[in-house]
Amino acid sequence: MTDHAFPNDFVWGVATSSYQIEGAAQTDGRGESIWDRFAKTPGKVIDGSNGDVACDHYHRFAEDVALMKSLNVPAYRFSIAWPRVVPEGRGAVNQKGLDFYSRLVDALLEAGIRPFATLYHWDLPQALEDEGGWSRRSTAEAFVPYVEAVVDRLGDRVSDWITHNEPWCASMLGYERGIHAPGVVDKARAIAASHHLLLSHGWAMPVIRAKCPGARAGITLNLGPMLPASDSAADHDAARHADGHFNRWFLDPVFGRGYPEDMVRDYVAGGFLPAGGMTMIEPGDLEAIATRADFLGVNYYNRSIIRSEAIPEEANETPVRALGPERDWTEMGWEVYPPGLHQTLMRVHLHYGPRKMYVTENGCSYSTGPNAEGRVADARRVAFFREHLRAAHRAISDGAPLAGYFAWSLMDNYEWERGYGQRFGIVHVDYDSQVRTPKDSAAFLARVFAQNAVPSD
Numbered sequence: 535m536t537d538h539a540f541p542n543d544f545v546w547g548v549a550t551s552s553y554q555i556e557g558a559a560q561t562d563g564r565g566e567s568i569w570d571r572f573a574k575t576p577g578k579v580i581d582g583s584n585g586d587v588a589c590d591h592y593h594r595f596a597e598d599v600a601l602m603k604s605l606n607v608p609a610y611r612f613s614i615a616w617p618r619v620v621p622e623g624r625g626a627v628n629q630k631g632l633d634f635y636s637r638l639v640d641a642l643l644e645a646g647i648r649p650f651a652t653l654y655h656w657d658l659p660q661a662l663e664d665e666g667g668w669s670r671r672s673t674a675e676a677f678v679p680y681v682e683a684v685v686d687r688l689g690d691r692v693s694d695w696i697t698h699n700e701p702w703c704a705s706m707l708g709y710e711r712g713i714h715a716p717g718v719v720d721k722a723r724a725i726a727a728s729h730h731l732l733l734s735h736g737w738a739m740p741v742i743r744a745k746c747p748g749a750r751a752g753i754t755l756n757l758g759p760m761l762p763a764s765d766s767a768a769d770h771d772a773a774r775h776a777d778g779h780f781n782r783w784f785l786d787p788v789f790g791r792g793y794p795e796d797m798v799r800d801y802v803a804g805g806f807l808p809a810g811g812m813t814m815i816e817p818g819d820l821e822a823i824a825t826r827a828d829f830l831g832v833n834y835y836n837r838s839i840i841r842s843e844a845i846p847e848e849a850n851e852t853p854v855r856a857l858g859p860e861r862d863w864t865e866m867g868w869e870v871y872p873p874g875l876h877q878t879l880m881r882v883h884l885h886y887g888p889r890k891m892y893v894t895e896n897g898c899s900y901s902t903g904p905n906a907e908g909r910v911a912d913a914r915r916v917a918f919f920r921e922h923l924r925a926a927h928r929a930i931s932d933g934a935p936l937a938g939y940f941a942w943s944l945m946d947n948y949e950w951e952r953g954y955g956q957r958f959g960i961v962h963v964d965y966d967s968q969v970r971t972p973k974d975s976a977a978f979l980a981r982v983f984a985q986n987a988v989p990s991d
């Protein structure tokens with residue numbers, strides 16, 4: 535490889551998720567999800583918005599696929615909304631919901647775009663949450679027939695499957711900090727949720743493989759370096775804990791090491807687990823979670839600098855504080871730190887040995903909109919992608935089995951509790967008119983996709 539050229543079979547793509555773009559929340563029999571309920575609860579979302587309409591992708595998917603084609607997009611990672619397919623979480627399958635994804639997949643294939651389907655990107659059917667959601671084992675059990683229904687219908691055309699997106703967010707933001715749906719603040723439930731999310735991943739893997747011979751299946755984790763803010767023993771220990779909470783709690787069991795002992799000890803000491811530790815684990819669970827995947831999806835956004843510091847209980851934060859040096863920040867308040875992508879990929883490669891990795895998300899929020907000429911000159915996003923792609927390229931040169939990269943996101947969309955103000959898209963969306971305008975970053979990535987290399991200018 536020279537001059538930031540990527541391997542010939544490298545997979546380039548863009549990513550989205552169902553609740554963030556689809557809209558049509560009450561259409562064609564879709565059931566209520568925890569995000570419908572959470573977003574409509576006053577005070578939960580910064581601008582009081584919800585995903586009822588979002589980018590109206592449900593009705594505009596053909597236009598969006600054409601847009602991708604015009605941008606030379608070779609692969610598209612999207613997610614399937616469980617409540618569209620099984621509105622009550624378990625039981626009756628809603629064919630109209632499946633029809634939508636079937637139409638989408640046909641349109642992608644027709645456009646020469648390879649579909650990567652994520653089976654869970656946070657929109658749990660509310661009916662299951664009413665029974666305790668992911669903190670109950672029965673939710674993992676309900677995931678399996680849902681996956682069967684989806685793979686039955688799409689498995690003849692979709693060969694790349696991701697079971698879960700970012701189970702750390704689904705469990706810890708949803709049940710520990712309560713800033714994501716379902717808005718629960720209960721660390722014991724969050725730990726149980728993390729186990730059941732991973733368990734459902736393990737149970738889904740053989741189902742996908744049985745129903746879709748030749749399928750490639752894996753899970754996506756959000757990962758990033760956790761560095762101590764100083765040389766003090768306390769900061770080092772806080773960084774160990776933060777790393778255990780964010781990275782190792784998910785990586786270790788997926789790669790057959792079980793849950794990290796230091797974290798189990800911490801959780802027991804904090805009163806979040808009983809003295810016996812992870813007593814919710816049943817025989818066979820860890821083996822299921824460790825089912826060898828074809829790839830690991832890595833979502834990388836930033837690193838965290840961890841300082842040991844007592845945070846008042848009412849602040850509802852994790853017991854560490856992430857403070858970055860004065861650098862470049864995105865509008866999410868996330869530090870721009872491209873070397874962290876290389877570090878993360880190398881760490882996973884060297885310590886866990888995945889068969890393959892895909893960067894399944896990487897991107898940044900800047901609100902740059904159209905100028906007087908209608909051009910969206912998002913130079914900072916172009917620089918962000920260029921530097922992160924160079925970091926990814928370096929990881930490949932250093933031996934990491936990185937097989938693909940998906941930019942987050944195809945278009946501006948609903949950024950969860952941050953509403954519509956945060957814009958991650960390479961395509962600008964005017965939410966009043968639903969007009970899509972490719973940004974300069976889209977033109978940049980279109981060149982990357984066409985050249986299989988990072989342009990230096």
Ligand code: IFM
Pocket residue numbers: 551554700833895942949958
């Ligand atoms: O928008 C989210 C996405 O849903 C999951 N990964 C992080 C993105 C940016 O916050």
